Amino acid sequence: MQVEEEEYVPCFSEVDKLQNYGINAADLTKLKSAGLCTVLGVLMTTKKDLISIKGLSEAKVEKILEAAQKHESASFMTGIELQGKRQQVFRLTTGSSALDNLLGGGIESSAITEAFGEFRSGKTQIALTLCITAQMPKTSGGGMGKVAYIDTEGTFRPERIAQIASRFNLNPEAVLENILYARAYTVEHQFQLLTLIAAKMTEEPFALLVVDSIMALFRVDYSGRGELSERQQVLGKMLSRIMKISEQYNIVVYITNQVMADPGGGVSFVPDPKKPIGGHVLAHASTTRLYLRKGRGEQRICKIFDSPCLPEGEATFQIGPGGVEEASE
């Protein structure tokens, strides 16, 4: 299935719109090369960070910010206006209705959803299934858009995508064609990929960004205890950038995370002491946190760990040839 261009109405203003407010094309190119491709993206960036973009003086930045504020009328809005804005938010089906129900209808766009759990708990399988549902029409619980996939662990498998696509009666080739995949090797690389993807999202409709996993490279690149505070600072920056991407383009962001082997320093008597890594920085950035664990056989249990609007609860699903499926019982 192709993502149909004619149905695509962008939900954001391209940064080029600032030309109407007297910002010249050369300066707009500078913004875009720094990954700021939308007017909202500019507004979400501090003056300090804008001045650090090569070739932009303080005076220019002030002019740009003023133009951006005018364009977006960035100020207070009423609750009703916010409600109208929130109506663009969609929910992406996971492939299991039990899991969708737990999530209030699916994974919410314009937010970050984090899944953590032990190895083989299904984190990647959910990501792969979402790669297909993201491309389905909105009336079938899809996102009607393309997919960006940042893989830090090398576990993305095109043949698995093809297999899951056939379950949904979609053409595997067409589905793969709509996935932009990148393997990241360092934290810096992960940052660069986010900048590149933001530019792509301005050009074409996207529905999903996957980062599998968010923490793996941070763990490698900042290994010592002495590097922990720096690690958390850089992590905070990255998550803030991801959050801004999800809000600017109204896309679903699904990130996976690992669990700490022994959070209690060996003295924990809690029956299930598994905790996600990434500390408070990640805890605050993720809108919804899901804890996955293994059940009997191919069954997996998902528990809402933290959410602004979902009640605590659990759902059982199963991993099969078609990806995330209903638990059979």
Ligand code: ATP
């Ligand atoms: P890790 O922390 O190692 O990345 P994960 O949580 O990402 O683990 P997944 O890769 O999502 O784990 O899940 C792996 C499980 O998915 C396998 O143990 C297997 O049970 C199931 N699985 C993978 N491929 C298939 C398939 N083709 N058919 C059925 N089940 C599969």
Ligand code: MG
């Ligand atoms: Mg995995």
